[in-house]
Amino acid sequence: MKCFVSARSQNWRWTVVVIFVIALLIRVAFVLMLQEGFYFPDSTEYSGAAVSLLKSGELGTTYNRPPGYPVFLATIYLFLGESILAVRLVESVTGALLTIIIALIARRVGGEEVGALAGILWSIYPLGVFIVGLIYPTSLLALLLACGLLCFIHWADKELSPKRVFLAGIIWGLAALTIPAVIVTLGGISTWIICYTRKKRVKFVCLLLIGVSFTVIPWMIRDFYVYDRLVLIEPRIVAQLPRIDRSQKNVPEGKLDAIRNHPSLFAARYAHEFVHFWQPYPDHLAMDSRNVREEAHEADHRIVEKTIFSQNNLVTFVNLVSTGPLFLFAIIGSVTMWLEPARRRYLALLWAIILSFAGVYSVFYAKTRYRIPIEPYITVLSAYGLRETWLLVAVHFGFSNGIVKAEIEAEVQEA
Numbered sequence: 001m002k003c004f005v006s007a008r009s010q011n012w013r014w015t016v017v018v019i020f021v022i023a024l025l026i027r028v029a030f031v032l033m034l035q036e037g038f039y040f041p042d043s044t045e046y047s048g049a050a051v052s053l054l055k056s057g058e059l060g061t062t063y064n065r066p067p068g069y070p071v072f073l074a075t076i077y078l079f080l081g082e083s084i085l086a087v088r089l090v091e092s093v094t095g096a097l098l099t100i101i102i103a104l105i106a107r108r109v110g111g112e113e114v115g116a117l118a119g120i121l122w123s124i125y126p127l128g129v130f131i132v133g134l135i136y137p138t139s140l141l142a143l144l145l146a147c148g149l150l151c152f153i154h155w156a157d158k159e160l161s162p163k164r165v166f167l168a169g170i171i172w173g174l175a176a177l178t179i180p181a182v183i184v185t186l187g188g189i190s191t192w193i194i195c196y197t198r199k200k201r202v203k204f205v206c207l208l209l210i211g212v213s214f215t216v217i218p219w220m221i222r223d224f225y226v227y228d229r230l231v232l233i234e235p236r237i238v239a240q241l242p243r244i245d246r247s248q249k250n251v252p253e254g255k256l257d258a259i260r261n262h263p264s265l266f267a268a269r270y271a272h273e274f275v276h277f278w279q280p281y282p283d284h285l286a287m288d289s290r291n292v293r294e295e296a297h298e299a300d301h302r303i304v305e306k307t308i309f310s311q312n313n314l315v316t317f318v319n320l321v322s323t324g325p326l327f328l329f330a331i332i333g334s335v336t337m338w339l340e341p342a343r344r345r346y347l348a349l350l351w352a353i354i355l356s357f358a359g360v361y362s363v364f365y366a367k368t369r370y371r372i373p374i375e376p377y378i379t380v381l382s383a384y385g386l387r388e389t390w391l392l393v394a395v396h397f398g399f400s401n402g403i404v405k406a407e408i409e410a411e412v413q414e415a
Helices: 002-032 041-056 068-080 084-110 112-124 126-133 138-152 162-176 182-196 201-227 255-261 263-276 290-299 313-338 341-363 368-396 401-414
Strands: none
Touching (some): 002 084, 002 112, 002 126, 084 341, 084 368, 112 368, 126 313, 126 368, 138 162, 138 368, 162 182, 255 263, 341 368
């Protein structure tokens, strides 16, 4: 038995190395094919804030976004110079690292086969590759979110520890400073702790929130002095709320007042955006318009004017054939995990994170790129569903003896 465990551990280490190398090579090859320019106007603001931070120690008087990503860019610029290619290469490495973290999470959820499958799936997943080349905070957020979750996903025979919960809080605080939507995720995580932790529930929730506060509160204090009011990380939150169609169009009405005064209209729009959050291919992109790209390029020549990544039949097809099966097997994985009581706590944790993003972005605008940070957990569920589907097919066609034996040995090792 010791030899078997040692062999499995050695095989897993080599599997992790191979997955990392594959993921890194794919991402490096992709970013080397990109133009030397920004694909979104937002990227110029993040880059400008990073440059300002290095020159003056401030993000700039006009910068009104979260600080996480500019600090990340400033660190790269400090050591490698102000280079778009350097940022993309660094994000290729962090993207490959994210692949390994996903594999580790999936391994703890469903075993080594599921871990390997999840790592392979994310290493080649088109959106997971595409995002590392955009100079956009989504990639950094996905990494921080996964690092925090790895602190929570532990082996079945182990309980949460105060140190891991506090560390997760610090990491998720950094994630919130990258994209504030994580604040809603923290509510889902806290609810999960109350429902699925056997003891020290209140203590763990407090430790989680203390860890988050450790990173978030200093920035909130800074914002209070800058804006002379209490700001929850980003001052643009109310401004980003959508306008609600009103029956009295000539009456001035603020966005919050419109939501309060027309709840049925807001509910209808919220339901529409929630469904749209699961759109398998990106749409409603302003940069898809040639005129918009030309205007952005005129304003800042670092923004690319021509791109092959605008919405077209090929882009739609690639997303459909990758996202469609991923979602299908994620549904299968969710159902099979629910039928196994020992794994329901993992299922609840994964869906708490997934639904928190769907819920908060449905208040604003639900776009495909906003879903990318939680697609790693859809990938984990998909890997589990794919493994269970394969076992079912193997049993049905009568070539499952070796597979079932391997599964039993794996269960014995984990126990």
